[in-house]
Amino acid sequence: MSQPKEAVDLRAIDGILKETVAMVKHSREQMYEVAELARTECLTLEWELAQAQAAVIQEIDRVEELEKADRRARELLVTVSRQYRERTHREIQSAYEKARQAHVQAKVAQERELHLRRRRDELARRLKNMLAMAERADALVSRVGVVMEYLSGDLEHLSGQIGECQRRQEVVFSIIRAQEEERLRVAREIHDGPAQTLAGVLLKLDVCLRLLGQEPARVEAELRAIADAARLSLKDVRKTIF
Structure with a gap:
């Protein structure tokens, strides 16, 4: 006897769909949080970038002033060195010390300017990447929202369709079971009736031949x-068929 296939648990499918909608909703909320964090980070980076840019501009002005002071100090040192006969040792030493300090201050300021420029550029890159991330997150939130609304809107209708499919499937399996039971009933009747009669007819025919x-x-x-048995068997077969 062939066993009918087990019915697909459509209620389980319905539950899976509802769980999927819930997961999509949760994912949308998480993506929204990511987008909000990205936007907040963008605001922070914009403020830091503005501060860094202002610091760079201020440092550029400072470097220019220190470079001018460095040039003046070196020019003074050259002049004092040329007039070493007219200058005292203290004056020469003072000019040298001022030139050295001015040069060191200019170099330190230049290094600071370079550091500030690098920080500004790094902040600009981070801001660019964060803006792109925020835009992608917003786009994903929008797309997932559309999907969730579509699924949520059709879920009730889909659940009804699933229920109808399940009812139809149960009807189909009921028909299959009924057909199988009828086939077994006919097989039993043929085995117990006409088949036994035919076996007896064959046995008696062998006797007649001998x-x-x-x-x-x-x-x-x-x-x-034998003729009587054949007529009886024919009657049983007709009863089984009709």
């Missing part, structure tokens, strides 16, 4: 019995 020419009277009786 007795043919030896006991004509018995052969005639057996043939009559």
Whole structure:
């Protein structure tokens, strides 16, 4: 006997769909949080970038002033060095010290300007990447929102369709079971009725063949019995069919 396939648990599918909608909703909320964090980070980076840019501009002005002071100090040192006969040792030493300090201050300021420029550029890159991330997150939130609304809007209708499919499936399986039971019933009736009768007919025919020419009277009786059995078997077959 062939077993009908187990029915697909459509209620489980319905539950999976609802769980999927819930997961999509949760994912949308998480993406929204990511987008908000990205926007907040963008505001912070914009403020830091503005501060860094202002610091760079201020440092550029400071470097220019220190470079001018460095040039003046070196020019003074050159002048004092040329007039070393007219200058005292203290004046020469003072000019040298001022030139050295001015040069060091200019170099330090230049390094600071370079550091501030690098920080400004790094902040600009981070801001650019964060803006792109925020835009992608916003786009994902929008797309997932559309999907969620579509699923949520059609879920009730889909659940009804699933229920209808389940009812149809149950009807189909009921028909299959009924057909299988009817087939078994017919098989049992044929086995218990016509099949047994035909087996008896064949056995009696073998007997008739052996007795043919030896006991004509018995052969005639057996043939009559065979005819009666055949008519009875035909009647049983018709009852089984109809």
